[in-house]
Amino acid sequence: MDFSGLINDFGPLTVTGLAQGAIIALFALGYTLVYGVLRLINFAHSEVFLLGTYGCLIAWGWFGLDQNSKAPNFGAMLAYMALGLVVAIVASGLTALAVELVAYRPLRRRNAPPLAFLITAIGASLAISETVGVLTHRNQRGVPPIIQARTVITIGDTHITNLQILIVVLALVMMFVLDRFINGSRLGRGIRAVSQNPDSAALMGVNKSRVISLVFLLGGLMAGIAAVMYDLKIGVTKYDAGFLLGIDAFTAAVLGGIGNLRGALLGGLLLGVLQNYAAGLFGSQWLHAAAFVLLVLILLFRPTGLLGESLGRARA
Amino acid sequence: MSDTAVAPSKEKTSFRGNGGVRGWFGRQPTWVRAIVTVVALVLAILLPYAGDVPLIGPQIVTQGIDWPSSLFNMSYYVLLALGLNVVVGYAGLLDLGYVGFFAIGAYGTALLTSRDSLLYAHSGWSWLAAAPVALAITMAAGLILGWPTLRLRGDYLAIVTLGFAEIIRIVATSTPNFLRGDRGFTNIPHPPGQGSDGKPIFGVTDATPYFWLGLGVIVVVILGVRNLDRSRVGRSWLAIREDEEAAEIMGVRTTRFKLWAFAIGAFIGGLGGVLFAGEQGFINSQTFVLQFSILVLAGVVMGGSGNMAGAILGGALISYIPDRLRGISDPFFHTDLYEYRFAIFGVVIIVIMVLRPQGLIPSRRRAMELKDREKEVAPQ
Numbered sequence: 001m002d003f004s005g006l007i008n009d010f011g012p013l014t015v016t017g018l019a020q021g022a023i024i025a026l027f028a029l030g031y032t033l034v035y036g037v038l039r040l041i042n043f044a045h046s047e048v049f050l051l052g053t054y055g056c057l058i059a060w061g062w063f064g065l066d067q068n069s070k071a072p073n074f075g076a077m078l079a080y081m082a083l084g085l086v087v088a089i090v091a092s093g094l095t096a097l098a099v100e101l102v103a104y105r106p107l108r109r110r111n112a113p114p115l116a117f118l119i120t121a122i123g124a125s126l127a128i129s130e131t132v133g134v135l136t137h138r139n140q141r142g143v144p145p146i147i148q149a150r151t152v153i154t155i156g157d158t159h160i161t162n163l164q165i166l167i168v169v170l171a172l173v174m175m176f177v178l179d180r181f182i183n184g185s186r187l188g189r190g191i192r193a194v195s196q197n198p199d200s201a202a203l204m205g206v207n208k209s210r211v212i213s214l215v216f217l218l219g220g221l222m223a224g225i226a227a228v229m230y231d232l233k234i235g236v237t238k239y240d241a242g243f244l245l246g247i248d249a250f251t252a253a254v255l256g257g258i259g260n261l262r263g264a265l266l267g268g269l270l271l272g273v274l275q276n277y278a279a280g281l282f283g284s285q286w287l288h289a290a291a292f293v294l295l296v297l298i299l300l301f302r303p304t305g306l307l308g309e310s311l312g313r314a315r316a
Numbered sequence: 317m318s319d320t321a322v323a324p325s326k327e328k329t330s331f332r333g334n335g336g337v338r339g340w341f342g343r344q345p346t347w348v349r350a351i352v353t354v355v356a357l358v359l360a361i362l363l364p365y366a367g368d369v370p371l372i373g374p375q376i377v378t379q380g381i382d383w384p385s386s387l388f389n390m391s392y393y394v395l396l397a398l399g400l401n402v403v404v405g406y407a408g409l410l411d412l413g414y415v416g417f418f419a420i421g422a423y424g425t426a427l428l429t430s431r432d433s434l435l436y437a438h439s440g441w442s443w444l445a446a447a448p449v450a451l452a453i454t455m456a457a458g459l460i461l462g463w464p465t466l467r468l469r470g471d472y473l474a475i476v477t478l479g480f481a482e483i484i485r486i487v488a489t490s491t492p493n494f495l496r497g498d499r500g501f502t503n504i505p506h507p508p509g510q511g512s513d514g515k516p517i518f519g520v521t522d523a524t525p526y527f528w529l530g531l532g533v534i535v536v537v538i539l540g541v542r543n544l545d546r547s548r549v550g551r552s553w554l555a556i557r558e559d560e561e562a563a564e565i566m567g568v569r570t571t572r573f574k575l576w577a578f579a580i581g582a583f584i585g586g587l588g589g590v591l592f593a594g595e596q597g598f599i600n601s602q603t604f605v606l607q608f609s610i611l612v613l614a615g616v617v618m619g620g621s622g623n624m625a626g627a628i629l630g631g632a633l634i635s636y637i638p639d640r641l642r643g644i645s646d647p648f649f650h651t652d653l654y655e656y657r658f659a660i661f662g663v664v665i666i667v668i669m670v671l672r673p674q675g676l677i678p679s680r681r682r683a684m685e686l687k688d689r690e691k692e693v694a695p696q
Binding site: 247 | 408410412464465468471472474475476478479480482483486487489490607610613614617651655656658659661662663664665666669670673686
């Protein structure tokens with residue numbers, strides 16, 4: 001226990017926590033969306049994220065960038081960012097669709113029990129992460145310095161970097177866009193309908209299969225953005241990066257209320273900050289343990305999360 | 317029209333369910349069944365000498381690891397599969413952190429016996445004295461984890477148990493003095509006993525006695541679990557698995573019996589850990605990776621969850637296949653095929669769940685439940 005550490009570093013811990021939490025929140029959207037519609041935990045979502053982290057690295061690699069290259073100038077930086085985001089989003093989105101097609105659709109057709117879905121998703125997760133592990137010889141891969149972290153705001157002894165601001169702002173923007181999409185568009189209405197009552201939605205002419213694919217795809221897109229942010233913030237990726245952060249993201253989704261989009265944002269930011277406080281208090285190796293303890297406590301005392309579970313307005 | 321065409325084929329499949337080897341076995345008189353069981357047991361005991369069988373022997377034995385060690389690995393994997401089968405197969409609770417109990421059993425033994433342990437004063441405990449204490453700790457851990465979490469829905473339970481195993485691993489890696497991280501515990505004593513020539517039975521060079529010990533423990537566990545399954549406890553598990561709410565209404569104390577399943581599963585997992593620590597003589601935090609529990613779960617599901625024969629087959633396969641692949645390199649990247657084991661199992665799990673959701677040797681009861689479910693829910 002190191003209370004003085006926590007109090008002295010309160011500002012920096014909060015800021016890094018918010019940036020970490022924004023990434024977790026984007027990641028958590030995938031769990032929340034799929035859960036909202038299918039009432040299933042997509043265990044393979046961590047690997048959707050993982051392939052995003054590698055996707056943008058490979059794209060940057062085409063231009064000869066590796067962790068030793070120099071930081072590009074502003075124009076090149078924008079181009080690289082756009083390229084990295086597009087490739088990561090495509091990689092994650094395709095992975096999400098593939099997971100749905102291979103691990104979910106065949107089981108849905110034969111009305112398998114819910115545990116069967118979880119087990120095939122675990123299988124998909126294991127197959128993807130271990131294949132990446134074998135191909136990369138289980139080494140970590142460095143990220144080129146696309147954005148040089150620079151302090152832009154200083155409050156007291158709290159330094160806020162441009163990267164941290166970018167991450168939080170991007171997460172908030174994406175959250176807003178997604179929220180408008182689900183609550184304002186025609187496709188979003190279909191998603192809400194299936195989430196409230198799948199059978200009635202099907203009777204009303206909603207194509208359930210297409211809605212499910214769409215939900216997986218949306219989760220994949222958000223995970224792709226989270227993956228690029230993760231690469232830039234952490235600086236390395238590894239075959240088990242998705243798994244570890246995935247547990248955090250799932251915890252965040254449950255904390256905010258699984259199936260609830262705004263809950264995922266709140267849960268992610270809260271979890272990121274709390275984890276950093278725990279790390280300040282007990283040492284950084286306890287960061288993930290803190291997430292688990294928090295998860296158990298939430299499930300015991302408020303199993304529906306802070307904002308309650310629901311993707312549509314009405315409770316199923 | 318289509319109804320009349322479908323009906324006979326359904327009749328036929330349910331009839332075929334009673335055929336095959338198991339159907340034949342069930343119809344035999346007691347003495348035939350006893351003889352078959354004894355022959356199977358004798359064959360299992362003779363397994364360490366399988367390499368001496370002409371022609372097929374050399375194909376069976378492993379190359380990259382000596383055959384008795386591979387057999388011992390199989391024995392503790394089978395033990396873990398049997399334990400997890402109680403939790404997942406009988407009670408229908410998805411436990412993704414089963415390796416946690418294996419770790420507690422092994423660490424409990426190490427803490428009491430090893431010279432590196434904080435608890436080591438002047439002389440450590442013997443393996444035999446430490447075993448029951450370690451098992452009691454494991455069972456207590458099962459109860460402590462189960463008591464708050466068993467009220468959760470199935471998929472939440474899965475994540476919480478996953479977290480439990482991760483916490484144990486994190487504690488093991490981050491407490492350099494208590495569980496000693498990567499350095500681990502050395503000099504964990506072997507099981508006791510001396511041969512007629514004065515040498516210890518359980519040495520370091522030959523793993524055959526450990527395999528026999530493991531086999532003995534497996535037989536005891538099978539008898540124990542079989543009796544439990546046929547008792548009031550087993551019927552309660554069945555009721556909970558099929559419909560928890562209905563079971564509760566009919567007066568089954570669901571939380572209590574789920575806790576029972578958890579504690580018994582933990583006990584058997586701990587048993588595996590105690591045996592493992594006794595054979596290896598060394599454990600560290602690298603031993604207890606999470607993929608391990610998923611592998612055992614894959615074994616149970618692959619073999620046929622809810623059926624002990626299936627769990628035994630599945631447990632043996634998940635240990636045997638990777639060990640057999642050891643020392644063989646693939647033609648493309650020249651990596652040891654052993655490296656691919658988790659990736660291969662990931663694919664195998666999906667294929668089996670999609671093509672044969674009831675497993676290789678399904679439990680008859682579970683197969684019926686699955687079929688029932690398919691009828692219940694209207695196709696979409």
